[in-house]
Amino acid sequence: MIHEFHITTASNNTNGLLTDLKQRAKWIHQQGYTISVNIDQKQVSGIEELVVKLQGSQFGQVFRDEDILCVFKHQIAEVIAEHILTQWEGKLIWKEINRTARTLSEEEKQLIYDKTVEFLHACQDNEKLNRLLYFGRKSRIANRVLEYINENNFLLVEGFITFCLRDYLTEIKFAVEIACEELRSEKEYNDFVTLLRFYVETQTPKILEVNVLMTSNNFFYLWDGNGMKIDDSYMDYYINEMKFNEINFDDVLISILITIAPRRIILHNSGDINRQPIQTILKVFNDRIKICSGCFQCHHILNNGFQQ
Incomplete structure (x- = not known):
């Protein structure tokens, strides 16, 4: 059996992908199969294509080729979901901030970014609950990736996010809107406090x-x-x-x-x-x-x- 899958993403984001793929390939290697990863530098600046190839066949063993391929696809989906959350989410947040809050100063945009990240990753005081929410988001993305790669052997990460993860992008947009509103409220509060301080001093x-x-x-x-x-x-x-x-x-x-x-x-x-x-x-x-x-x-x- 030979199965090949292509992942195209930003070239400065591939290290985590490679590391995660190698870690997840251990079990498949133990079953007598091999997973190789080759990097193809595209002519378009800043883009790399990872060619992930699964090879092997173990007739008469516990796991059939179909079982190994199913595990392989699940692992690919998990890797891509983690890649999106760790390497792309920050860029997506900044893109939304620059779209909705372009008139604000860079310092204010940074505050909005920090608040958005906090809303997405630390909305609860309970660290275990935050971790559970994170894995829930990751699981939803991984399931969507799995649906896609069951029908396709090629995935362009940025395009996949844009056209197949609309709910995820809406979640980011909502978090940015909340952060903007909180920043606006804080500014109004600080202005109010300044006015009260002036009143008291006089x-x-x-x-x-x-x-x-x-x-x-x-x-x-x-x-x-x-x-x-x-x-x-x-x-x-x-x-x-x-x-x-x-x-x-x-x-x-x-x-x-x-x-x-x-x-x-x-x-x-x-x-x-x-x-x-x-x-x-x-x-x-x-x-x-x-x-x-x-x-x-x-x-x-x-x-x-x-x-x-």
């Missing part, structure tokens, strides 16, 4: 020092530098707003602090410093912030509530 403080303690259920306590509870009048307006508008306790806290514009804010029981309200407070008030690592007042309020 205001006369109503209270010089404000202590903030946030609980695990997103409630908060406020008191001044003398240990006195902050006047409820600052809170009443925003609490009433919560009844009629879609604002939460985090928004209320930030609004109160901006209204008071204190010279110093002490954050108690801050816990996860990366929480959105804490990050916003840190960015708006900047060097006015002091983080309490734990004090008597923290423990007392958490255990007994606020008492004057």
